[in-house]
Amino acid sequence: MPRTPEPDEDDLATTPPPPPVFHVEQALLGALLLEPHRLSEITGIGASSFSTAAHAALFGAIGSMPAPDPVEHATDASWLHEVLTVARRQARGLSPTYVHALVQVCKWPQHAAAYARIVEAEHARCRLAAAAHRLLHTAHDVSLPHRVTSVLAEAAAVAGVVDDVAARFPPHAGSLPRTPAPPTSAPHDAEAVDEELLLLATATAYPASVEQMRWLTADDFTDPLHADLWQCLSALTRRGVPVDPVTVLWEAQQRGVLGTRTPRELLGLLADSVGSPEHWGERVLQRSVLATAHRVGRRIESFTDDPATTPYQLVVGSRRALADLSAVRARWQHATAPPAPAKKPTPTRASAAARAGPPTTKPPAARIGR
Structure with a gap:
């Protein structure tokens, strides 16, 4: 009590x-x-x-x-x-x-400028903390109609604050923050697991799509076994060998990534395909963008919560954290970009229509009547 x-x-x-x-x-x-x-x-x-x-x-x-x-x-x-x-x-x-x-x-009124510099540094910390908090809130707001777009907009706002702080407190060599990284354990997401399995199954059924989905990496998966199986599929398609549940099973055995799944269970999972690989791949990548934004927000928040972190260290640490989000953002933009319009074939010299020119034969001679 x-x-x-x-x-x-x-x-x-x-x-x-x-x-x-x-x-x-x-x-x-x-x-x-x-x-x-x-x-x-x-x-x-x-x-x-x-x-x-x-x-x-x-x-x-x-x-x-x-x-x-x-x-x-x-x-x-x-x-x-x-x-x-x-x-x-x-x-x-x-x-x-x-x-x-x-x-x-x-x-010591003559120290007013030094006091103002300290106030400015602490205000920079508060601004960055508020921007990181908004990024975290947006990453978890399921009511947003376009979550990835909103998250990337908030990430750009965080980067803007970092740039402004850097202009006022330029970073220097040896200014890495010493704050330990916060734990990154994520709760089990049954929906994410199901979507990853559907991606693996449809990619096994339509392996030609795997080569076009280089914007998806093993780090985007929430389940380590699923990440390993995606690498198996990618390796098989790069080598140009036939792809089906049996060859994927053998590749997984060769790589030692079967885990606790029995061969029969794995064959069953890879045979249950629905939809297209691109659709499920974008779903997996979307979760990866949101999860990365969450980690970046937590990392920057840990910097701002540490009173020993200087403004210079805030700039360097935040930029390194944002670099991870920039990488996955580039892959998301590549995955969701509309296909480029097909270029019209340029006519070659051989296929071009011949230009009209002067006659090359003489007109027939006039016949003289008898």
């Missing part, structure tokens, strides 16, 4: 402490309240870069007002009150006490 706190017990101890960037934001705002002219040194951040609504409102208010005269500002607090009045329009809970506390907490 959950523990019931005592009436006089202070439950504030259960509130997690604010992250380090919260204190950096306080130092930056305090520096700008003390020396407003330092706002000209701040680049790369805006009100949305701050972690709380109160901090965002204060930064926006400071930027919307002209800086006071430094000499007058040292002895007159009217500019601070004006900032508070403007900021309260966005954050009504702000108080004069908190504004003065920010002024007191900042001991």
